[in-house]
Amino acid sequence: MKYFFDTSVLVAAISVDHVHHATSQAAYLSAAKNHSSCAAHSLAELYATLTRFPGKRRMSGEQALLSVEETRTRLTTVTLEESEYWSVINDSAREGIIGGTIYDALIARCALKVKATTIYTWNLAHFRRLGGEIAKRVQTP
Structure with a gap:
């Protein structure tokens, strides 16, 4: 199995007060470079999200x-x-496909590029709109 992580799962894995933290963290902690990947764009999205959280949740x-x-x-x-x-x-x-969904499409194409069998995301509806090849791979952690 090859696992691919969407930004939504990465954010939840790192944010201890996120509603999906426990399941996202479990998937993240079981990941390793030889069978798990993410889009380079997701690293920028992760940074942006972590530094724009409201109040005390915001990271430097x-x-x-x-x-x-x-x-x-x-x-x-x-x-x-x-x-x-x-x-x-x-x-x-x-x-x-219009608006911000283009970013999901770019992330999904990265998943296809590495032949991921599973795409972990909390944005199932966004990814399912991207066609059957993506829809059959997406799931929550």
Whole structure:
């Protein structure tokens, strides 16, 4: 099995007061580079989310960086080539995908690139809109 982690699961795994923390953390702690990955874009989303939480939940840049570094150590980071990136944008436009869902499409393409058998996400509906190849792989941790 090859596991791919969406940003929503990474945030929940790191945020102890997140409603999905326990199950996300369990999946995250069982991950290893040889069978688990995430999109490079998710590292930026993780940093952005951790540093914009409201109130006491907000991390400093230094704290968030430690979490991102830990994630980078635990998971293989997947990137897209320019042509792959363009293909996602082109396909999304043709399929009527608009707005922020393009970021889910980019993340999903990274999962397909590494032939992930399971895509862990808390945004099931967003990913299921991206077609059958993605829909059959998505699940919550």
